[in-house]
Amino acid sequence: MPLLDQSLVDSVIKRALRSGADFVELFVERKRNQSISVEESKVQRVSSGNDLGAGLRIIHQGTVSYVYTEDLSEDGLLKTADLAAQVGRRGGGRFAFGDLSGAPHAPQRIEVAPETVGADAKIELLLEADQAAREVSGAVRQVAVGYGQSSQEVLVATSEGVRHADVRTRVRLMIHAVAERNGEIQTAMEAPGLQRGFEFFDETSAAEYARAAAERATALLDAAPSPAGPMAVVVGNEFGGVLFHEACGHGLEADFVGKGSTVFVGKIGQPVASPIVTAVDDGTLPSRWGTLAVDDEGVPTRRNVLIQDGVLVSYMYDRLRAGQQNHPVTGNGRRQSYQHLPIPRMTNTFIAAGAHSVEDIIAATPRGLYAKKLGAGQVDVTSGDFVFAVTEGYLIEGGRIGRPVRGATIVGNGPRALYKIDMVGNDLKLAPGTCGKEGQGVPVSVGQPTIRISELTVGGTGVGPGGAMRQ
Amino acid sequence: MNSIGDRVLDRSRQLGAEDAELYISRGTEFTVRIYNGEIESLVSAESRGVGLRTFLEHRVGFSYTSDTEPDALDALVDEALLNGRYNHADEANVLPATEMAGAVAGLASPALEQTEPQRKIDFALEMERRATSLDPRVRRVSDAVYSDGSGQVEIYNSRGLHATYERTVAYGVLETIAEQDSEMQSGFAFTHGRDIGELDLEAVVQEAVENAAGLLGARPVPTARVPVVLHPHAAAMILGVLSSSFSADAVIKRRSLLAGKIGEQVAAGIVTITDDALLPQGLASRPFDGEGVPSRRNELIVDGVLTSYLHNTYTAVRTNGRSTGSAVRSYRNVPEVGVSNLVLKPGDISREMLLAGVDNGLHVSQLTGLNTVNPVSGEFSLGLTGHWIENGRLTKPVKELTVAGNVIALLRNVVAVANDLRFIFAGGFCGSPTVLIEELPVGGL
Numbered sequence: 001m002p003l004l005d006q007s008l009v010d011s012v013i014k015r016a017l018r019s020g021a022d023f024v025e026l027f028v029e030r031k032r033n034q035s036i037s038v039e040e041s042k043v044q045r046v047s048s049g050n051d052l053g054a055g056l057r058i059i060h061q062g063t064v065s066y067v068y069t070e071d072l073s074e075d076g077l078l079k080t081a082d083l084a085a086q087v088g089r090r091g092g093g094r095f096a097f098g099d100l101s102g103a104p105h106a107p108q109r110i111e112v113a114p115e116t117v118g119a120d121a122k123i124e125l126l127l128e129a130d131q132a133a134r135e136v137s138g139a140v141r142q143v144a145v146g147y148g149q150s151s152q153e154v155l156v157a158t159s160e161g162v163r164h165a166d167v168r169t170r171v172r173l174m175i176h177a178v179a180e181r182n183g184e185i186q187t188a189m190e191a192p193g194l195q196r197g198f199e200f201f202d203e204t205s206a207a208e209y210a211r212a213a214a215e216r217a218t219a220l221l222d223a224a225p226s227p228a229g230p231m232a233v234v235v236g237n238e239f240g241g242v243l244f245h246e247a248c249g250h251g252l253e254a255d256f257v258g259k260g261s262t263v264f265v266g267k268i269g270q271p272v273a274s275p276i277v278t279a280v281d282d283g284t285l286p287s288r289w290g291t292l293a294v295d296d297e298g299v300p301t302r303r304n305v306l307i308q309d310g311v312l313v314s315y316m317y318d319r320l321r322a323g324q325q326n327h328p329v330t331g332n333g334r335r336q337s338y339q340h341l342p343i344p345r346m347t348n349t350f351i352a353a354g355a356h357s358v359e360d361i362i363a364a365t366p367r368g369l370y371a372k373k374l375g376a377g378q379v380d381v382t383s384g385d386f387v388f389a390v391t392e393g394y395l396i397e398g399g400r401i402g403r404p405v406r407g408a409t410i411v412g413n414g415p416r417a418l419y420k421i422d423m424v425g426n427d428l429k430l431a432p433g434t435c436g437k438e439g440q441g442v443p444v445s446v447g448q449p450t451i452r453i454s455e456l457t458v459g460g461t462g463v464g465p466g467g468a469m470r471q
Numbered sequence: 472m473n474s475i476g477d478r479v480l481d482r483s484r485q486l487g488a489e490d491a492e493l494y495i496s497r498g499t500e501f502t503v504r505i506y507n508g509e510i511e512s513l514v515s516a517e518s519r520g521v522g523l524r525t526f527l528e529h530r531v532g533f534s535y536t537s538d539t540e541p542d543a544l545d546a547l548v549d550e551a552l553l554n555g556r557y558n559h560a561d562e563a564n565v566l567p568a569t570e571m572a573g574a575v576a577g578l579a580s581p582a583l584e585q586t587e588p589q590r591k592i593d594f595a596l597e598m599e600r601r602a603t604s605l606d607p608r609v610r611r612v613s614d615a616v617y618s619d620g621s622g623q624v625e626i627y628n629s630r631g632l633h634a635t636y637e638r639t640v641a642y643g644v645l646e647t648i649a650e651q652d653s654e655m656q657s658g659f660a661f662t663h664g665r666d667i668g669e670l671d672l673e674a675v676v677q678e679a680v681e682n683a684a685g686l687l688g689a690r691p692v693p694t695a696r697v698p699v700v701l702h703p704h705a706a707a708m709i710l711g712v713l714s715s716s717f718s719a720d721a722v723i724k725r726r727s728l729l730a731g732k733i734g735e736q737v738a739a740g741i742v743t744i745t746d747d748a749l750l751p752q753g754l755a756s757r758p759f760d761g762e763g764v765p766s767r768r769n770e771l772i773v774d775g776v777l778t779s780y781l782h783n784t785y786t787a788v789r790t791n792g793r794s795t796g797s798a799v800r801s802y803r804n805v806p807e808v809g810v811s812n813l814v815l816k817p818g819d820i821s822r823e824m825l826l827a828g829v830d831n832g833l834h835v836s837q838l839t840g841l842n843t844v845n846p847v848s849g850e851f852s853l854g855l856t857g858h859w860i861e862n863g864r865l866t867k868p869v870k871e872l873t874v875a876g877n878v879i880a881l882l883r884n885v886v887a888v889a890n891d892l893r894f895i896f897a898g899g900f901c902g903s904p905t906v907l908i909e910e911l912p913v914g915g916l
Contacts, residue, residue: 039724042559047533048550049803050543053518064512070519070537087515087588119557142725178725178847185725185848226852228873228914229694259506261613261648263655341512376842378854382613382648382657385871387854389843409840409852411873411914457691459852459873459914 003028003155003165004054004072012077013159016058019085022095023059024159027296028072029338033150036119038126041134041143046119053338056084062095064320066341098322098329100162102300105284105293107167110197114149114171117198122147125173125206132207133177136214139221141185142178145210147171148193156298164298170289170443171200172432175210179217186220186406188213188391193432194287216373216392219404226393226408226460232368233410233456234361234396238429239374241446244279245349245435246379247386247414252306252314253332253344253437254321261382263415267312273418275310276354283331283347289432290347290444297333297342304330306349307418318344336440346435350447354424358450361423363399369458370394370401371410384414387459409459417453425450475521475539476627482548483525484629490526490566491551492628494761495519496802501588502618505595513592522802525551529560533805563789569632572758572765575749579637580666583619591617594667598645601676606649608687609680613657614646619667626763634763640754641666645675649683658683663754663894682836686856689868692913698832698886699874699908700825700860703893705835706906710744710813711897712844712851713878717746717771718797718808719786721846728849728879729777737777738882743816744772746781746899748796753812755900761800766811769795775882783808810899817904818888825889825907827863833913834858834865835874841897849878852914873914884909 009026016024031051037044054077055068067084069076126145133143152168172193179186190209194200235243251262264272273279283292283301292301297319305313317325318333321344334345362370370393377388388410395402430447476493483491497519504511522535525548532555536547599615619641626634642663649656660678662670701709713728721727729737738744748766750756759765762784770778782790783798783806798806826834839854852875858865887907894902 036557043557044559045531045533045805046554046557047535047805048554049534050536050538050546051520052536052538052543063510066512066514066516068514068516068518070539072538073540083515087513119554123557144724180725187845187847228852228875228912256613259613260611261655261657339516339518341514376840378839378842380657380839382655383870385839385854385856387840387843387873389840389852407845407850407852407875409843409854409873409875411854411871413871457871457873457914459854459875 003030003153008074008077009157012056012081013157015078015081016056016085017159021058021060021085023097025057025297026054026157027338028054028155029152031150031152032115033148035146035148036122036126037144037146038130039144041130043123051337055338056080057341058084059095059097064341068339096323098317098319100160100299101329104164104300107293108169108195108287108291110169111199112197114169114198115151125201129175129206129210133175133210133214136211137179137218139179139181139218140177140214141180143214144176146174148174154296156294156296158298162298164294166293168195168292169197170195171198173204173206173209175213177213177217179214179221181221184221186217188216188220191432193289195289195291196287220406223404223406226405226458228458228460230455230457232365232452232454233458234365234368234370234450234452235374236372237425237427237448237450239431239446240371241350241431241448242374242377242433243386243388244351244448245346245446246377247384248418249346249349250379250381250437251384251414252316254315254317254325255344256381257315258321258325263384264312270312271310272312272415273307273310274421276424277307277310277418277421278305278352279307279350280305280352281316281332281346281349285348288348288430288445292347295331295333296335299329299331299333301331301347316344316346318342334442336442340440343438345437345442346444348430348445348447350428350430351424351449351451353426353428353449356423356425358425358427361425361450361452362396362401364423365396365399365452368396369408370396371408379414386414387411405460407460411457411459417456420454421451422454423452475544478541479523479544479548480627480629482545486548486552488525488527488552490629492524492566492626494522494800494802495625496622498620498622500620501591502616503592503595505599505615508596508599510592520802521547522804523547523551524805525555526564526566527552527555529562529564530555530558531564532558535803563785565784565788566628566630567762567764567784567794569630570765572634575756575758577665577751578756579621579639582666582668583621583639583641586667591619591667594643594670594672597672598643598676602645602647602680605676605680606684608649608651608684609647610650611648612645613648614644616644618642628763632763634759636758638757639665641670643670643672643675645679647679647683649687651687654687656683656686686868686870689856689870691871692859692869694914696910696912698829699911700829700832700834701906701908702834702836703891703903703905704895705838706815706903707893707895707901708838708841708897709878709881710815710901710903711899712841712846714810714813714898714901715846717781717810719780719782719790720808722780723786723789726847732777735777736775737879738772738775739885740775741818741888742772742775742882742885744813745770745816746797746810746813748811750812753900755811760796761798761806764794764796764798766796781808781810812900812902815888815903817890817892820887820889822889822891822905825887825905826860828887829860829907830862832860833869834860844878851876851878874911875914876911881908
């Protein structure tokens with residue numbers, strides 16, 4: 001069933017154009033989701049939701065106005081078109097908008113639509129995972145496991161006559177384990193997910209991920225507080241890519257670039273990183289968390305090389321910024337929902353694989369921190385300063401992985417850290433995440449192989465017996 | 472709207488639900504974003520959605536929809552009941568006893584609706600204009616936004632509850648860029664109120680400019696253990712991290728730092744923390760919570776002693792306690808336990824007097840990475856920017872530093888609290904004055 005009748009789409013756009021707008025775009029979205037959580041080994045909650053709405057964007061001489069509604073009746077939409085036309089008549093600037101180009105890709109192939117699978121099968125998976133985690137050690141005190149699925153259908157229709165649609169189906173597992181010994185508490189989580197149907201679980205063992213989380217939480221009980229100070233940091237693959245995403249990726253988004261609020265402004269064609277660094281944003285990768293057939297402006301996604309051998313090649317654009325900055329579109333115009341304006345966003349962003357094995361990298365490091373898994377982080381896009389939690393970390397001593405450490409954070413400056421990457425591994429992997437910007441959360445992948453940064457500041461509680469800081 | 476409530480509750484009953492509760496939310500939004508003296512974008516909208524909980528044999532079912540066509544409302548009931556069948560039965564799954572809440576004065580400003588859009592646009596334009604003319608090092612603004620909205624909440628349940636309230640909010644957000652040599656620093660500030668008339672244009676401009684320019688030339692400093700002064704915003708961010716530990720749900724699930732500590736001295740004697748959903752200036756104030764339970768003022772830590780957790784109806788029944796009116800939710804979620812306006816009680820001394828007591832220490836204006844704090848162990852290691860304090864005065868700016876510790880140890884080591892209470896959104900609406908911590912390890916060069 002189409003989201004909206006073609007004739008209604010046409011009449012809404014026509015109505016909004018009556019105000020003399022240069023451009024009108026209708027975005028219609030239906031998103032169905034289901035989530036299941038198991039806590040205390042019991043089914044705590046099965047819940048489901050249905051989001052349906054439309055957003056209408058109008059551009060009058062460079063000024064963007066946006067109106068959204070949940071009322072998709074003919075009356076409701078035409079009223080919305082009138083309102084959009086009314087709030088929109090304020091423009092004074094030049095209108096330029098990136099051209100749509102290329103044919104849309106097909107939506108990701110889904111074999112078993114998750115909504116056709118009963119809750120029983122999903123609950124069974126979760127209970128198995130819960131049990132697997134609890135069997136890891138007597139120290140495991142709490143396990144929370146969750147399942148989430150969503151199916152987002154979008155339609156983008158513009159006054160240029162474009163009519164593109166996409167369906168994004170995602171399934172994800174979330175496991176959170178808490179281990180406790182002698183009053184000491186440690187936690188660990190795993191959250192694999194893909195744009196797949198329920199067949200995702202043919203290849204993904206929920207129990208295995210659960211064991212991994214429980215084992216890590218238990219192992220952390222033996223970890224010593226992390227030492228603090230500057231040192232070499234080996235950042236693990238997969239979610240370690242969050243460091244590049246946050247500390248550099250955002251700085252390559254064309255809205256920040258257009259406002260001159262990132263250090264990458266005016267650096268196209270110039271070196272911005274160590275020559276062993278190549279970084280890519282690719283919205284076409286099969287089944288990945290941030291993959292799109294077309295972005296939320298109807299632009300087909302593509303593979304965009306951002307940094308090639310250390311040289312800055314491209315920023316990431318939505319149609320508005322592409323037009324303003326006279327650049328071809330890149331398929332990075334995204335929005336959280338019909339309630340939001342599209343802005344430049346990343347899709348699947350990663351540092352490309354290099355030559356070294358992880359073993360080589362560790363062996364070449366006399367002393368440092370192996371930040372095998374990173375957790376949450378924060379970054380100031382303007383300065384590029386970042387801080388990230390290390391959720392699984394080890395000391396590196398004499399080229400070997402030493403004792404586990406807890407409570408470490410790494411602090412530094414993204415653009416400067418890019419120059420300090422002196423080894424790139426061959427074990428590229430991607431991980432799903434939700435990226436937040438201007439209050440909008442969108443699904444993305446982050447990723448990288450194992451990399452070494454020659455020096456970063458490590459923060460930790462590493463206070464020795466005498467109360468002095470240990471270096 | 473009555474027809475929606477009746478239709479949903481009737482169908483729930485017909486299909487066998489013993490109890491049902493419908494949460495209806497409607498809102499308006501107006502947002503204008505300015506760049507370079509022109510409107511960059513303007514958003515204007517009305518929005519709505521409904522969430523339904525059904526109760527059958529102590530199993531709760533939940534579903535929500537933003538589609539309020541009759542078919543969609545029927546499907547909402549069917550889905551909630553179906554979802555409920557899978558959930559485990561728990562006798563604590565009940566609706567609260569129906570109690571009428573009193574009104575809270577001043578939550579909604581009638582002026583909001585009557586304000587001309589042009590005045591709102593002018594406010595944002597003026598923020599940008601003034602911000603670029605105050606300091607020669609600040610010539611650009613990366614974000615100047617005026618936004619307001621009204622929200623109406625209605626709760627119907629099968630125990631005869633029909634309660635409603637309306638709330639308005641307006642705010643201005645400003646982010647400036649300061650430049651010197653090849654260095655760039657950004658400075659953020661915001662102003663908030665119930666309508667545009669309550670916004671402080673001059674203060675938000677001054678703060679955003681000072682925050683950016685004040686950081687120019689910031690450098691790391693050597694690792695040390697020193698007294699640390701937290702700016703009200705930084706202290707309020709830490710309150711926000713602590714907020715989830717007051718939840719009785721987190722206590723039950725052993726995810727609280729404060730589990731098992733009622734009656735214990737968990738903080739220094741000068742620390743008193745309340746969660747007050749009736750606070751007149753609180754943007755999270757409301758007459759009743761997400762289940763319709765009347766709001767109240769909850770004392771959580773009094774003179775350093777933990778006196779209470781926060782409860783919704785479920786955690787109250789499960790622990791033989793009483794709901795503290797702390798169910799928080801949107802129509803997309805079931806009522807969880809959460810804070811409203813969480814406040815660290817101000818002391819008697821001024822910020823200047825507090826600073827005067829520090830000979831050599833660190834003033835923290837901004838903490839980064841608060842989302843990295845382990846909410847279960849309380850361990851943190853955060854990035855920070857701020858200034859060094861020498862003889863009671865802020866001197867050189869510092870950055871790329873980390874400060875590490877434990878939230879509970881931090882509370883125990885509070886040695887002074889000033890009287891300059893300020894609020895930010897950090898989970899709830901969190902308010903704190905300037906706070907002095909005896910000593911913390913600061914990692915730098």
